[in-house]
Amino acid sequence: MSPARARTSADAIVGAGRALLERGGLEAVTMQAVADAVGVRAPSLYKRFAGRPALIRAIADDVAAELGAVIAPSLAIEDPAEAVRVLADRYRAFAHRSPGAYQLLFTNLLPEANPSAEANAAAAAGLLLLTERLVGRSRALEAARLLTAFAHGFVSMELAGAFRLGGDVDEAYRFAIDSIVEGLGVTGRRG
Numbered sequence: 229m230s231p232a233r234a235r236t237s238a239d240a241i242v243g244a245g246r247a248l249l250e251r252g253g254l255e256a257v258t259m260q261a262v263a264d265a266v267g268v269r270a271p272s273l274y275k276r277f278a279g280r281p282a283l284i285r286a287i288a289d290d291v292a293a294e295l296g297a298v299i300a301p302s303l304a305i306e307d308p309a310e311a312v313r314v315l316a317d318r319y320r321a322f323a324h325r326s327p328g329a330y331q332l333l334f335t336n337l338l339p340e341a342n343p344s345a346e347a348n349a350a351a352a353a354g355l356l357l358l359t360e361r362l363v364g365r366s367r368a369l370e371a372a373r374l375l376t377a378f379a380h381g382f383v384s385m386e387l388a389g390a391f392r393l394g395g396d397v398d399e400a401y402r403f404a405i406d407s408i409v410e411g412l413g414v415t416g417r418r419g
Contacts, residue, residue: 235266235267235268236266236267236268236272236276237276238276238277238286240266241262241266241273241276241277241283241286242283242286242287242290244262244265244266245257245262245283245284245286245287246287246290246291246326246328246329247265248261248262248265249287249328249329249332250326250327250328250329251328253328254284254328254332254335257280257283257284257287258280259273259274259279259280259283262283280341281337281338281340281341282340282341284332284337284341285340285341285342285343285344287329287332288332288333288337288341288342288343288347289343289344289346289347291326291329291330291332291333291343292333292343292347292348292350292351293347293350293351294322294326294329295319295322295330295333295351296350296351296352296353296354298318298319298321298322299315299318299319299322299354299355300354301314301318302314302315302318302354302358303354303357303358308358308361308362309362309409309410309413311358311361312358312359312362312375312405312409312412313402313405313406313409315354315355315358316375316379316401316405317405319379319383320379320382320383320386320401323383323387324383324387327387330383330387331384331387333351334380334384352372355372355375355376356368356369356372359371359372359375359412362409362412362413363412363413371412374408374412375405375408375412378404378405378408379405382400382401382404
């Protein structure tokens with residue numbers, strides 16, 4: 229094994245990339261910056277990752293796995309409406325804790341840098357299970373997309389400081405999630 233391979237791991241490289249992402253955005257995640265962060269020369273990273281797109285994909289997969297783990301506890305809640313509310317709160321908290329990582333999941337990347345299909349499916353699995361419990365299998369995907377679109381839009385605006393009219397932003401989020409969940413519950417009972 230080469231000295232560089234022995235001195236660093238894929239996990240350490242991904243961790244360094246995530247730290248750079250949080251500090252400086254996606255532009256800060258360069259092969260040179262990551263190599264500097266883990267204490268190797270940039271060419272050594274190519275022993276673990278084919279290039280920057282592969283590294284970005286590994287970071288995005290790691291973020292998707294973390295998000296899936298963050299929302300997983302909501303699956304244990306018996307009432308599906310309450311479970312969705314808890315999931316929405318945990319999703320929002322994750323975005324606030326790791327805004328760079330969160331935004332990476334919704335960035336238009338090169339295809340080879342996007343999170344893998346497996347990582348996306350794993351991250352969405354919990355939400356799909358909960359929406360199926362709420363509205364039934366035939367509408368679970370649509371309900372999951374509605375919830376994701378709202379939560380992402382709200383959180384993105386919040387992270388950008390776009391709510392400037394005053395009022396309680398936490399209360400606005402709860403009101404909207406409650407309204408969506410109640411509407412989905414009615415739709416599910418009809419469907």
